[in-house]
Amino acid sequence: MVVPIDDVDPWSLVRAVPSHRTWRAWRGPNGDFHLAVGHAWRMSTNGRSPALDLSDLGRMLKDTPGQIATISVAFDPKRTHQKDQIWKDFAPIEISVPEVLFQRVGGRWSLTIVADAERFETVERGAKAIHQSALTGTVPEAQIEGQVEFGTYRAEVQRALEALHNEDVSKIVMARKAEFRANSEIDHARVLRRLDERFPNCFVFAHRAGGSQSGPGAVFLGASPERLVACDSGTLHTEALAGSAGVGQSETERSELANALMKSEKDLREHHHVVDYIQEILGPITSGFELGELGVKSLKNVQHLHTPIRAKLKEGATILDAVKVLHPTSAVGGSPRERALELIAEIEGFDRGWYAGALGWMGLGDSTDGELTVAIRSAMIRKNIAELYAGAGIVVGSDPVAEDQETRVKMRALLEALE
Ligand SMILES: C=C(O[C@H]1C=CC=C(C(=O)O)[C@@H]1O)C(=O)O
Incomplete structure (x- = not known):
């Protein structure tokens, strides 16, 4: 009904x-x-x-x-x-x-x-x-106050860099976890409203999930810039989103940083890994692969290299076929995928769970439409504690100090919504 x-x-x-x-x-x-x-x-x-x-x-x-x-x-x-x-x-x-x-x-x-x-x-x-x-x-x-504990990261990036030198992997996305401990219970609806506005x-x-008569369950939430896939009347839309820069203190600095990002060899290399991977992986279920123009997706706290991608879903294929082949993309895993996933499990000291997972919906009945996002820039909230997650693509030439900074900037979006 x-x-x-x-x-x-x-x-x-x-x-x-x-x-x-x-x-x-x-x-x-x-x-x-x-x-x-x-x-x-x-x-x-x-x-x-x-x-x-x-x-x-x-x-x-x-x-x-x-x-x-x-x-x-x-x-x-x-x-x-x-x-x-x-x-x-x-x-x-x-x-x-x-x-x-x-x-x-x-x-x-x-x-x-x-x-x-x-x-x-x-x-x-x-x-x-x-x-x-x-x-x-x-x-x-009402605002709430709290403390954030970022945990370690640089040593993990260093280990990823060693693996890039010693093994046949060209990119590993290393994530970190931080804990925000508030002085009072966190209201998830308030956090969501703020993310929605920002x-x-x-x-x-x-x-x-997991609520019971004795109390509410934990809430996993976030605001992600990355579309995993959307299907709209048989056309599949996806994107490559990888390679990042800050936003600076003014509009001029923002556009200078965006211009530098468009020329950054390291970021372009990281970005092209993602584009190539998507093209290869979509082959069996799509036809007419089209790359849009490379540009910069500019968010409140961070900017990313971005390439829109379009293709026709083959007869009989569904959005879940696309999820099966695309997820996890090399923007959150690495390449080659399987070895990168093994290394992530070895090096990161925690479970990613749904962080960087695929979340969304699909139409039922006659509809073939649907859309899923890559659940980055996310956190798990339980009572007064939020566990925040963010990662960065590590390729040869990545600097642990810069990646540490980049992941903290990515987490700021959620921290600002929490406080
Ligand atoms: C893995 C994350 O970001 C990915 C998406 C865009 C840009 C990225 C980067 O530049 O490293 C990451 O690949 C994250 O925010 O947790």
Whole structure:
């Protein structure tokens, strides 16, 4: 059942979901928003069961009732969830058709409910209560204070550089984790509202898992500039995003840094690795590969080299086929992919979990559309603690001090939204 509903503030809606329920929220750069609550249908791996085949699932899901399915794939589903308890409620792969779906598409709000006859009334009542409470509720503005602990990074970059010299790898993306400890509980809706305002051209995403009657579960959230893939009436859109620079103190400095980035040999080399890799990997499922113009994607705190890419999805292929081949891209893993993933697991002292994973949605029924982001610039929030993640592409010539700085700058976006 799909019904139009009154316009509502998306983050008040997120805040109004009862604390024992799981939800997934998404705001795309085009302004479309969805909040998916609960599961009418769910498929997930727990890390021990054999990997789900995304291609098979894509085809199976076509006949499932509902508007969309939400998709969540950890950075490295085969290896994740071994070191950190923090990811225990976030399955390495999860695909879900929500029981309740609030959507704002092209500025119009609607509510979709997928439930069998027995549950329908209860679910509908719950959905209307969320909407009603959001219409009258507010998201708090109060600032919070806290301390951040960045942890080590330069030694890990050094180890990656040694591997680049000694082995047959040309790029490894090294990530770090920082801990922000606030003096009071962190309000996820407030953080999301701030990310939404500060990063209009990014994907803002959040997922709450593992809630129970005794308290809410952790929330994984972020604002990512990177689109993994979008499908729009059979056309596949993706992009290469790698190679970074700061923004300086003024508009002039911002454009000087962007110009220098367009000429930086190290950054161009890193960027071209990503472009080549995407072209090679998309071959079997697409035709008519087209590279857009290389440019700079300029965000509030950082700028990146950016190349848009377009291709035609071959007959019968779905967005999940594209996720299967593209993820994890060399902008977050490295190249060659498998060896880079092994080295990341060896060198980084933590589980990436869903950081740098693939998060998004796909249309059901006749729709072949969908979109996923690469979940970078993200954090896991539980009570008053936020674990923040950021990484940088390491290639021959990378400087550990500069990479340390770059990852701190990337984390600033979230820190500013948290405080
Ligand atoms: C891995 C991250 O960024 C990637 C995306 C864009 C630019 C990157 C870079 O310049 O290193 C990274 O490859 C991150 O932000 O955690």
